[in-house]
Amino acid sequence: MGLLRLAMLPKVQLVFVLLFGITMLLIENQIQRLDQSRAKLERTIARHEVTEVQLHHSEDGGGRELPPLPANDDMVIIYNRVPKTASTSFTNIAYDLCGKNRFHVLHINTTKNNPVMSLQDQVRFVRNVTTWREMKPGFYHGHVAYLDFSKYGVKGKPMYINVVRDPIERLVSYYYFLRFGDDYRPGLKRRKQGDKKTFDECVSSGGSDCAPEKLWMQIPFFCGHHSECWNAGSRWALEQAKYNLLNEYLLVGVTEELEDFIMILEATLPRFFKGATDLYRTGKKSHLRKTTEKKTPTKETIAKLQQSNIWKIENEFYEFALEHFQFVRAHALREKDGQLYALAQNFFYEKIYPKAN
Secondary structure, three states: OHHHHHHHHHHHHHHHHHHHHHHHHHHHHHHHHHHHHHHHHHHHHHHHHHHHHHHHHHHHHOOOOOOOOOHHHHOEEEEOOOOOOOHHHHHHHHHHHHHHHOOEEEEOOOHHHOOOOOHHHHHHHHHHHHHOHHHOOEEEEOOOOOOOHHHHOOOOOOEEEEEEOOHHHHHHHHHHHHHHOEOOOOOOOOOOOOOOOOHHHHHHHOOHHHOHHHHOOHHHHHHOOOHHHHOOOOHHHHHHHHHHHHHHEEEEEEHHHHHHHHHHHHHHOHHHHOOHHHHHHHOOOOOOOOEOOOOOOOHHHHHHHHOOHHHHHHHHHHHHHHHHHHHHHHOOEEEEOOEEEEOOOOOOOOOOOOOOO
């Protein structure tokens, strides 16, 4: 009888393990369904809010033009953030400041984080941003490619800002982020969770997640919604991205010098960013998001990626952005006793005619 019990014990354990495994699968499946339902509900609520605002605006206006908002309250900033460039760290500062400085922060949440909008969504987005008075002044942020508002026949254009990062460092960070996540939401299951292959091993074996094509990210985000922008290695896209950076963006910083970027923004746009520098230096949220389990690639891995024409073009854009940011910084900040400070106004008016009586 005792031997029979011993013989049966492994079977009982096996059944228990199988039941436990099935239960966990059912729970995980239910969690995924709940996440999908929540996302769908959020999108529905967002569409309803936009519709209500547009209807309210139409009814109140009655075809009449509403009085203009004060200059500071009509401002709109769009931060079309590139993934893994410290964008969450910077955006958290905007969320911390919006109540105190009295502006609105809105996340542009596109389906599957697709940075390219359909033509109809482009029109909707432009119309929302320019006419949504209740959300002005507004700070919009999201993983969306640059959109030229002037081609849609609307009055006024938003101010664009952005941050770029060394292309290989950005890709390495993104590679490990997909596998191990970060300290922002440590419990969230990532798409490549369970894949223990290092970035070096990926490059050595020619893996798709570390292919040179994955470096093609910052140029298309600045280039925009043209099809050529998304052709990896396109020099036309590079030149368009450079043009937009110089002519359509108020300021583009670099991840490696994020504090200087924030300091210049605070001096330039205090309506939004007053107090941002101190918050970045002392706040708990500003340095919140860091990719875990990240391993620095070897010199051989870096050298192999640098042989790619795609890296050469992406790096040319990064170096271009870095040089321009350093030029802007040299004319905006000064160092004294080891501390940077923003320059005060250095121009004034004289010889004003006709003379006042």
